[in-house]
Amino acid sequence: MFWDKPVETMEEEALRELQLRLLNETLAKAAGAPFYRDLPVREVKSLEDFRAVPFTKKQDLRENFPYGFLRTDLSEAVRLHSSSGTTGNPTVVFHTMDDLEKWTDQVARCLYMVGVRKEDVFQNTMGYGLFTGGLGFQYGAEKLGALTIPIGPGNSRRQIWFMQTFGTTVVHILPSYALRLYSVFEEMGLDPKKDTKLRIFIIGSEPHSEELRRQIEELYGVKAYNSYGLSEMCGPGVGFECPYQDGIHIWEDRYIVEVIDPETGETVPDGEEGELVLTTLQKEAMPLLRYRTGDLTSVIPGRCRCGRVHKRVARIKGRADDMLIINGVNLFPIQIEKTIMKIPGVGKNYLIEIKTENFMDKLYVKVEVDREIFAGTLSGLTELQNRITEELKGEILVTPTVQLVEPGSLPVWEGKAKRVQDMRNK
Amino acid sequence: MTYHLSIFMENRPGKLERITKILADHAVNIRAISLASAGEFGVAKFLVDNGETAYNALKEQNITVSKRRILIILLSDEPGAMHGLLQVLAENEINLEDCYGFVIDRGNQAALVIEAEKYPQAEGVLREKGYKLLSDEELRSL
Numbered sequence: 001m002f003w004d005k006p007v008e009t010m011e012e013e014a015l016r017e018l019q020l021r022l023l024n025e026t027l028a029k030a031a032g033a034p035f036y037r038d039l040p041v042r043e044v045k046s047l048e049d050f051r052a053v054p055f056t057k058k059q060d061l062r063e064n065f066p067y068g069f070l071r072t073d074l075s076e077a078v079r080l081h082s083s084s085g086t087t088g089n090p091t092v093v094f095h096t097m098d099d100l101e102k103w104t105d106q107v108a109r110c111l112y113m114v115g116v117r118k119e120d121v122f123q124n125t126m127g128y129g130l131f132t133g134g135l136g137f138q139y140g141a142e143k144l145g146a147l148t149i150p151i152g153p154g155n156s157r158r159q160i161w162f163m164q165t166f167g168t169t170v171v172h173i174l175p176s177y178a179l180r181l182y183s184v185f186e187e188m189g190l191d192p193k194k195d196t197k198l199r200i201f202i203i204g205s206e207p208h209s210e211e212l213r214r215q216i217e218e219l220y221g222v223k224a225y226n227s228y229g230l231s232e233m234c235g236p237g238v239g240f241e242c243p244y245q246d247g248i249h250i251w252e253d254r255y256i257v258e259v260i261d262p263e264t265g266e267t268v269p270d271g272e273e274g275e276l277v278l279t280t281l282q283k284e285a286m287p288l289l290r291y292r293t294g295d296l297t298s299v300i301p302g303r304c305r306c307g308r309v310h311k312r313v314a315r316i317k318g319r320a321d322d323m324l325i326i327n328g329v330n331l332f333p334i335q336i337e338k339t340i341m342k343i344p345g346v347g348k349n350y351l352i353e354i355k356t357e358n359f360m361d362k363l364y365v366k367v368e369v370d371r372e373i374f375a376g377t378l379s380g381l382t383e384l385q386n387r388i389t390e391e392l393k394g395e396i397l398v399t400p401t402v403q404l405v406e407p408g409s410l411p412v413w414e415g416k417a418k419r420v421q422d423m424r425n426k
Numbered sequence: 427m428t429y430h431l432s433i434f435m436e437n438r439p440g441k442l443e444r445i446t447k448i449l450a451d452h453a454v455n456i457r458a459i460s461l462a463s464a465g466e467f468g469v470a471k472f473l474v475d476n477g478e479t480a481y482n483a484l485k486e487q488n489i490t491v492s493k494r495r496i497l498i499i500l501l502s503d504e505p506g507a508m509h510g511l512l513q514v515l516a517e518n519e520i521n522l523e524d525c526y527g528f529v530i531d532r533g534n535q536a537a538l539v540i541e542a543e544k545y546p547q548a549e550g551v552l553r554e555k556g557y558k559l560l561s562d563e564e565l566r567s568l
C-alpha cells in the first residue's frame with residue numbers, strides 16, 4: 001500500500017519538523033538563483049515565519065526568462081520542460097539528475113498508492129516532449145516496473161488496438177479524451193468493460209467535475225483517480241488521490257501547501273476556498289518559493305481514512321482566470337459541467353458560448369444528447385432541454401439558452417478541451 | 427411490429443439531406459415523412475419500406491435514431507373518412523401521440539400513421555370496427 005512507507009506514514013509533528021529543515025535548506029539554495037538573490041528572509045524558525053517571504057508569480061518566471069530562476073550551474077541541469085505561453089515568454093523549468101529522480105519517485109509513489117503494480121500494463125496517452133504529462137508518467141511507471149507504452153495522444157483506433165493487443169490495465173488520459181475515446185469504442189462495436197482489461201484510469205491536466213469522473217468510471221468499469229501537477233513544480237506527481245478518492249494528497253515532504261485569498265494574499269483557514277500556493281522543498285535546479293499556482297481549491301480538514309497525514313486539497317475548481325463573469329455574476333465552467341453531467345439523456349460533450357446580444361451577456365450551453373437514451377419523441381427532448389435549463393439556473397444563477405445538439409457534432413480537441421468560447425465584444 | 431424511425435435532428439441546412447442520402451445509398455424507399463420542430467432542434471419521422479435496413483444503416487452512421495411503434499390504418503380517400511376514424515379513437519379514449527397521412531392511390535386509398543398510447547387496445551378497437559391495418563409485408567410491397 002505504501003511506496004515510501006516512512007514518508008507516507010509520517011506523523012504530523014515529524015512531518016512539520018522535516019518540512020522546516022527542508023525549507024531552510026531550500027531558502028539557502030534559492031539564494032543561488034538571480035531572482036532570489038536579495039530575498040529578505042534567509043532562515044526561518046517556524047513555518048509561520050515563512051509567510052514573510054514574498055510570493056513568486058508566473059509573471060516572474062516569464063520576466064526572468066530564461067535563466068533567472070536557475071540556481072545551479074547550467075552544467076548540472078540535465079532537462080528542461082516548458083509550457084507554451086499564449087502571451088510573452090514561455091515558462092521554463094530546469095531539472096538536475098537528482099530532480100528527475102525525485103520526480104520519478106513521486107509519480108511511482110502516486111501510482112503505487114492507487115494499486116498500480118509491476119504486473120500492470122500502463123498506456124500513457126498524454127503528450128510527450130516539452131509537456132510534462134508524457135515523460136513524467138513514463139519514468140514513474142517504469143520505475144514501478146509496469147510495462148509502459150509511450151503511445152502519446154490521438155489516433156483513437158490505434159489506442160484501442162494497443163489496449164486490446166497488450167492487455168492494457170492502466171491508462172493515463174485527459175478526462176475529455178476518455179469520453180471521446182468511449183464513442184470510438186462504441187463505433188467499433190466494442191464494450192471496454194468486456195473487451196479490455198482496463199481497471200485504473202489516471203485522469204488529470206484538466207479541471208473536471210466529480211460527475212465526469214463517475215461517468216468515466218461507469219463507462220469503462222474502472223476506478224479513475226485524479227492526478228494533480230504543474231510543470232513549475234515538476235509536472236504530474238505533485239498530488240494524487242488515494243483509494244478513498246476524497247481529495248488530492250499533496251506530498252508534503254516535497255512541497256509546502258498554502259491556500260490564500262487571491263485578492264489579499266492572506267492565508268485562508270482549512271476548508272475555505274482560495275488559490276493554492278506551493279513551495280518546493282527538494283528541488284535542486286530551480287527551487288520556487290510560495291509559488292502562486294493560479295489553481296483554486298481548499299484544504300480538506302481532518303485526516304484521511306487512508307492514514308496519510310499529507311494534506312488533502314479539494315478537486316481543483318479551475319484557475320482563477322477561468323472564472324466567467326456574466327452580467328456581473330461569477331461562475332466557473334466546472335459548475336456547468338457538474339450540473340449537466342448528472343442529468344440522464346445528456347451525452348458526452350458540451351460547449352459553453354458567451355455572446356453579446358443587445359448590450360447584454362448571453363450564455364449558451366450546447367449539449368450533445370445521449371444517442372442510447374433518445375426515445376424518439378419531441379416532448380422527451382423539450383423536457384430534457386427544460387430540465388437542463390432549470391438545473392443550470394439553480395446552480396449558476398444565470399439563465400442559459402440550452403441547445404441540444406447531435407452526438408459527435410461538437411468540436412473535439414487533440415489536447416486539453418477548450419469548452420468555453422467567449423465571443424463577447426471586448 | 428410496425429414502426430417508423432424517429433430521428434433527432436438539429437434544425438440546420440443539410441441535416442435532413444444527410445439522412446435521405448444514407449437511406450438512398452442503402453436502397454431504402456421512403457413512404458412518408460413528418461417533421462416536428464422545437465426551434466433549434468426537432469424530430470424527423472421516416473416511414474420506410476425496409477425499417478431494419480434503414481435503422482442499422484443510420485445507427486452505423488451514428489445518427490441518433492430510435493424505433494417508434496405505429497399503426498398504419500387504411501382509409502378510403504374520400505371526405506369524412508378521417509373524421510370517422512378519429513371518432514372511433516375518441517370514443518375509446520385512445521390518445522394520439524403523433525399522426526400523419528399519405529395517399530396510396532389517389533381518389534381511392536389513403537393511409538394514416540398513428541403513434542398511440544395503448545397499442546394492443548388501439549389495434550383491437552380498430553380491427554373490431556372493420557378498419558384494415560397495413561402489415562410490414564404490405565408496407566414493403568406498396
Ligand SMILES: [Zn+2]
Nearest residue numbers: 242304306308
Ligand atoms: Zn488518503
